[in-house]
Amino acid sequence: RLSLQGSRDGGGAWLPIWMSTGKSSGWFLTNVNLTSYIGVEDLQLRFVSLAGFNPSGTVAVDAILVDANIISPPASCPGNVAVNSGFDGSFGEWAQSPSDDRDWQLKSGATPSVNTGPFGAAQGSQYIYFETSSPVQTGDEAILYGPCRNLTGNWEITFKYHMFGAAMGTMRLQARVNNGFWFNLWSLTGDQGNAWRQATIPLSYPNGAKVEF
Numbered sequence: 001r002l003s004l005q006g007s008r009d010g011g012g013a014w015l016p017i018w019m020s021t022g023k024s025s026g027w028f029l030t031n032v033n034l035t036s037y038i039g040v041e042d043l044q045l046r047f048v049s050l051a052g053f054n055p056s057g058t059v060a061v062d063a064i065l066v067d068a069n070i071i072s073p074p075a076s077c078p079g080n081v082a083v084n085s086g087f088d089g090s091f092g093e094w095a096q097s098p099s100d101d102r103d104w105q106l107k108s109g110a111t112p113s114v115n116t117g118p119f120g121a122a123q124g125s126q127y128i129y130f131e132t133s134s135p136v137q138t139g140d141e142a143i144l145y146g147p148c149r150n151l152t153g154n155w156e157i158t159f160k161y162h163m164f165g166a167a168m169g170t171m172r173l174q175a176r177v178n179n180g181f182w183f184n185l186w187s188l189t190g191d192q193g194n195a196w197r198q199a200t201i202p203l204s205y206p207n208g209a210k211v212e213f
Helices: none
Strands: 002-007 015-020 044-049 105-107 127-129 148-151 155-161 170-177 183-189 197-203 209-212
Touching: 155 170, 170 197, 183 197
Parallel strands: none
Antiparallel strands: 002 015, 002 044, 105 127, 148 209, 155 197, 170 183, 170 209
C-alpha cells in the first residue's frame, strides 16, 4: 500500500490524503487535490509505503509536482443569471474535466451495480453519476466543472445528491473566486443511505466577484 499524507502542524499529526492498494505493473499518473489545505502555513507532505503479506513486490515514486491551478475551468462568465440545471439529455452548462481519472455519466433508471446508487432521477428522467465500484480505485477523481457567474447580492446554491454503497468515497462542491485557489464549499464522505438528499450553501462574496464551481 502507498499513501500520501499531510500535516498541518509541521509533522505533529499526519492525515491521509490519497491511498492506493493492490498490484499493478507500469507507471501511473495521479493528481491529488490539496484545496483542503489552503491557508495552512506549515504544510508538510510525505509518502508512506506499507508492505503486504506477499514478500515480492516494489513500490516506486517519481516525477512529483506540486503546483497551483493545474486544471482550468471554462472561461465564459456572464452576470447575475441563475443556474437551473437538470440533466435530461445533456450536461447543460456543466463540463467534464479533461485531466481527472474518471468521467461522470448520464443515466436514467437504476445504476448498474448492486446495492448502490439511486433507482431514478430526483427530477426529470436523467441524472449524472460517478460509479465508485470496481474497477475504480481509491483516490480516483471525477471532476465536473460548472458555470461561472459574476455575482452581486446574496446567492445560494442548492443541489440534490445520492451517496449509497459500501465503497462510497467523498463528494465535494468547490469554488474559486476571481481566478484564485479552489476551496471547499461543502464536503461529505461515506454511505448516506438509499435516498436523494438536499444541500443548500449560501454564497457571500464581494459584489461583482467572479465565482466558478
